[in-house]
Amino acid sequence: MFSYVEGCERVHKMLNAFLVNGIDEDHLEPLDVLISSSQIDEVKVLNSYQSLSQQRILFGAFRNIHNTSDEMRTKLRVAHAIHENPKTVERALEMMESLCAIAPYIDEFLTHGRTKESDKVNDLSRALYRKANRLGFYQNLDTQLKNAQIDENEVKDFMKKLTENIEIDVETTDETL
């Protein structure tokens, strides 16, 4: 079983080495493992016996880890190609703080099949997303939708249902009648 704590530590070490020696495309393996593991775990959690709300939180966390690390790999490759100064690597190292913060909670879930602090996971996952967005390690909206093969009509349909449910929640429509 893949350990996210160890996985993040390996990526951290890899980035520190890049900072000293420059980016080496042949040594991106720790990041590749993090990307593929988080993608597999995204599906695993949706097939688990967790409640839907827990699945949603953990799926979001895995997806944020996956998207962030995937975009990090892309950015590192570009940085290598253009012989960029270590700005991207420094940013990636800054990004690792958030990835390392969520990793123990993910490992707890993978080890015990549950997580006691789902609110904490949710908060850390949101913090990870925000930081990744700020540092440029997250795909834009269009790319995300394209990668997930979600078309405009599907989004519209979802938004329509969501709006109805918001109205029910704030009681602008009365369900009792």
Added chain:
Amino acid sequence: MLSFLREHSEFGIITKTIEDEARNVLDRAVFRTISKTYFVNIQEKIKTMTMQHIVSNYCLDRLDRFVEECSSRLPVNIKERDKIKNEEIEPFLKELVMTTVRYVQPHIPSFVKSREIREELTDVIVKSLPSKGIVYKGMPADRDLTIMAEAAFIYRKYKNKEKIYVASIDNHFIPNKVQVGSYLSGYKKYLENELDSTVRDKLTMQFGFIGDEPMKILETAKREISS
């Protein structure tokens, strides 16, 4: 309204309670949307879960921007706010809702079975009623009481000199549309151009804040700025 507040952010107040509540509403609504979805297979489930994740992030990002761009944040004394909520607003509304109705339902004898006749009779009776009673959607949820208490707290903080509007689409804060129903036929409708502002007005009289729909508050704010 948010575009207006972007230009005049000194008029907008988004308290932490309101911000948290907006997040909670979104979270509950997204969860409700996915929990009502039947997943044919795992591919469909992955797609829906990915979409809810993208949409949630997008909405939360927008909310974060609105909070930063469109509002000031006043300090709220939690102890004082909870005191207003528990000792003033909650008892006041508990008493008030004992005399309100959620919707107007005229009594039609059960032997009138036909759906059409029941609906027609409902309309005729409602039209001829001298008074339709006070329409209000029952006791507000705890989170609504907290928001009301914060509005009252802010109103008092300005020593009752400023107008405090609470922009909401929640029926517990704003004049209520008059809803008519017939239980046996499942008939329901809103009466056109009829709003019952009794409870809203009583809240304003007692606690100072004025609840209304965002667009109506926007019109008022624009009018007050130009005058």
